[in-house]
Amino acid sequence: DVKVTQSSRYLVKRTGEKVFLECVQDMDHENMFWYRQDPGLGLRLIYFSYDVKMKEKGDIPEGYSVSREKKERFSLILESASTNQTSMYLCASSFRGGANNEQFFGPGTRLTVL
Amino acid sequence: AQSVAQPEDQVNVAEGNPLTVKCTYSVSGNPYLFWYVQYPNRGLQFLLKYITGDNLVKGSYGFEAEFNKSQTSFHLKKPSALVSDSALYFCAVRDNSNSGYALNFGKGTSLLVTP
Numbered sequence: 035d036v037k038v039t040q041s042s043r044y045l046v047k048r049t050g051e052k053v054f055l056e057c058v059q060d061m062d063h064e065n066m067f068w069y070r071q072d073p074g075l076g077l078r079l080i081y082f083s084y085d086v087k088m089k090e091k092g093d094i095p096e097g098y099s100v101s102r103e104k105k106e107r108f109s110l111i112l113e114s115a116s117t118n119q120t121s122m123y124l125c126a127s128s129f130r131g132g133a134n135n136e137q138f139f140g141p142g143t144r145l146t147v148l
Numbered sequence: 149a150q151s152v153a154q155p156e157d158q159v160n161v162a163e164g165n166p167l168t169v170k171c172t173y174s175v176s177g178n179p180y181l182f183w184y185v186q187y188p189n190r191g192l193q194f195l196l197k198y199i200t201g202d203n204l205v206k207g208s209y210g211f212e213a214e215f216n217k218s219q220t221s222f223h224l225k226k227p228s229a230l231v232s233d234s235a236l237y238f239c240a241v242r243d244n245s246n247s248g249y250a251l252n253f254g255k256g257t258s259l260l261v262t263p
Contacts, residue, residue: 136197138194139184
């Protein structure tokens, strides 16, 4: 089974703190994604990466950055956390293309910024 | 841009009755469509996908979805609902405009199955 793990299930941080969310997958997937999920808004893509050291902005990249130094690990960074970044963060991974590229999701990190 | 819409925020159905969760899509080219389910405080789980071929796609947990090109729809169905099917359901379409083929998700439909 594909396994996507996220470093924390719940996280509480203060405004202005630097926050790191880590995601690791064990299926040798090329693609990795970070989404945030908010009630009534569904999932919105923050950033994705299709290869090591490669990254592309999604729909809502402002206030976030990412790092992919190894194929299995994709980190989301909040440089200076703000209260409007309180949300559920979901990491996903998939093969790069073709027909078998459904995304597999981690359990999510619920981040609260006070 | 590729997008999907889920017109219902919530669907209520009695246990044992058939259920339908609706999804319509807007794409240029051939659509790659997906359904995911999310149980409380969990990540999303893949249910099924349509790439090409038969319009009726079978997936996990007894779910199926019907692809209808003329109506641009991809509704999720199950012949007999279970209380344990109560969850949040997301329809998604693959975005072919970027190199990572990210998914564009609908806003989700909350399914409540009552005993």
